[in-house]
Amino acid sequence: xxxxxxxxxxxxxxxxxxxxxxxxxxxxxxxxxxxxxxxxxxxxxxxxxxxxxxxxxxxxxxxxxxxxxxxxxxxxxxxxxxxxxxxxxxxxxxxxxxxxxxxxxxxxxxxxxxxxxxxxxxxxxxxxxxxxxxxxxxxxxxxxxxxxxxxxxxxxxxxxxxxxxxxxxxxxxxxxxxxxxxxxxxxxxxxxxxxxxxxxxxxxxxxxxxxxxxxxxxxxxxxxxxxxxxxxxxxxxxxxxxxxxx
Amino acid sequence: xxxxxxxxxxxxxxxxxxxxxxxxxxxxxxxxxxxxxxxxxxxxxxxxxxxxxxxxxxxxxxxxxxxxxxxxxxxxxxxxxxxxxxxxxxxxxxxxxxxxxxxxxxxxxxxxxxxxxxxxxxxxxxxxxxxxxxxxxxxxxxxxxxxxxxxxxxxxxxxxxxxxxxxxxxxxxxxxxxxxxxxxxxxxxxxxxxxxxxxxxxxxxxxxxxxxxxxxxxxxxxxxxxxxxxxxxxxxxxxxxxxxxx
DNA sequence: CGCCTAATTGACAAATTTCAATGGTGGTGG
DNA sequence: CCACCACCATTGAAATTTGTCAATTAGGCG
Numbered sequence: 001x002x003x004x005x006x007x008x009x010x011x012x013x014x015x016x017x018x019x020x021x022x023x024x025x026x027x028x029x030x031x032x033x034x035x036x037x038x039x040x041x042x043x044x045x046x047x048x049x050x051x052x053x054x055x056x057x058x059x060x061x062x063x064x065x066x067x068x069x070x071x072x073x074x075x076x077x078x079x080x081x082x083x084x085x086x087x088x089x090x091x092x093x094x095x096x097x098x099x100x101x102x103x104x105x106x107x108x109x110x111x112x113x114x115x116x117x118x119x120x121x122x123x124x125x126x127x128x129x130x131x132x133x134x135x136x137x138x139x140x141x142x143x144x145x146x147x148x149x150x151x152x153x154x155x156x157x158x159x160x161x162x163x164x165x166x167x168x169x170x171x172x173x174x175x176x177x178x179x180x181x182x183x184x185x186x187x188x189x190x191x192x193x194x195x196x197x198x199x200x201x202x203x204x205x206x207x208x209x210x211x212x213x214x215x216x217x218x219x220x221x222x223x224x225x226x227x228x229x230x231x232x233x234x235x236x237x238x239x240x241x242x243x244x245x246x
Numbered sequence: 247x248x249x250x251x252x253x254x255x256x257x258x259x260x261x262x263x264x265x266x267x268x269x270x271x272x273x274x275x276x277x278x279x280x281x282x283x284x285x286x287x288x289x290x291x292x293x294x295x296x297x298x299x300x301x302x303x304x305x306x307x308x309x310x311x312x313x314x315x316x317x318x319x320x321x322x323x324x325x326x327x328x329x330x331x332x333x334x335x336x337x338x339x340x341x342x343x344x345x346x347x348x349x350x351x352x353x354x355x356x357x358x359x360x361x362x363x364x365x366x367x368x369x370x371x372x373x374x375x376x377x378x379x380x381x382x383x384x385x386x387x388x389x390x391x392x393x394x395x396x397x398x399x400x401x402x403x404x405x406x407x408x409x410x411x412x413x414x415x416x417x418x419x420x421x422x423x424x425x426x427x428x429x430x431x432x433x434x435x436x437x438x439x440x441x442x443x444x445x446x447x448x449x450x451x452x453x454x455x456x457x458x459x460x461x462x463x464x465x466x467x468x469x470x471x472x473x474x475x476x477x478x479x480x481x482x483x484x485x486x487x488x489x490x491x492x
Numbered sequence: 493c494g495c496c497t498a499a500t501t502g503a504c505a506a507a508t509t510t511c512a513a514t515g516g517t518g519g520t521g522g
Numbered sequence: 523c524c525a526c527c528a529c530c531a532t533t534g535a536a537a538t539t540t541g542t543c544a545a546t547t548a549g550g551c552g
Contacts, residue, residue, distance in 0.1 A: 193500095197499060198501080
């Protein structure tokens, strides 16, 4: 997706001794000096096919990354949260569009300068590579989800991912924010808005979740949710600590 | 998928101007000196979770790359053909398994040495990056396919991709080889074996394709096939803009 | 507070899966 | 070389899931 996730990953790729550092030590730091921009909810950052002149780092807010096909069908390939990067491809043109789900602040970086910085810095390269690999792993998980999971499994996977993200900043929370619309969720999970809605209703009825307005939701049975997500073995992000009670 | 596609080759084999080259000029050349291996159809090259000690380059034959989830369901995330690379992640362990579809010859490369070679060569880095980007684009196309295409569109997409691959070596052929089983195809397209079979029958009945045994198939109406694939506009627009290197 | 749009709910339709049986291919051994 | 066997593929019918269309409800923003 070239929508690069900023998760964990430490430098296991390059094993040089650390000398004097002429360039910023992290990719995030590259963006620190850049002028920030801001767009309102619903506004397009760029469209599929646009000339890819810049990379963007989300500072605050949420973006949706999407593709459109022939008859207007839309596929959301991912949501981008603060810390995520988008546009690190070497293609001339963006392979997807990006729109603000909520008001979003971001920083921009020229593609050419970015590539130069990456090429010149043996410290930044493995960071970029790690992000690409994480992003590829996420794409694979999405392929698994879309290939053979039921509507319920898809939604539970999504909600569980959201929960994990929330807990990165608030380790004991059980409330997740859903800034996107049901249509966004549907287009992300390869379902319709009605199926998403019905599945939420069903999970609520079983006491697994409880809605808190349209854009938030409380997880009541974390371990049940995790089990229903069906990732089972392959989910190495799985933290037993995430699961409180049954 | 870390299963890196070798589409756009950079022909530096014939540019003998450069004298002393410390590292091979292409990723393919890296593997040239490696000892080749061979496995029979059905044999496992490595499994998901195995320690990722090596990268592999397919020399001859076809591999399937797959993941398994809880109750045994299998997802094939890609097929690998000669020239493709697999295992270029920086994760310690493989995120998927790889098995031979047909008897497959391959070359192996130590992960550490590979990473070192990449790090030390400003020529190899953009090649690897380009492959990763191509692979990411392929993953995205697969996500689009699985998100919102019908069985017929999925199969036509797959067959059209196969046709394009065949024509890379035989530009005017209209026969495609399908070394994998129907189950492989089904697991790749997120369908059942029966649906794949029925869809093939339907396309045959409409005179769009004609089977030639189980493992080959003639495309009779290429443009119809392309239209039914439903990729529409987003297809043939790639010209690789390689990363500037210092 | 009220409106507008998003979300939910219901009834029905369509696509795909599932289950079951038949048919065909290719490989093996006689 | 042929026949048989096992496995893969095809076909059919029924079941299930999800999508579609059409109301109704309710959140959230002005």
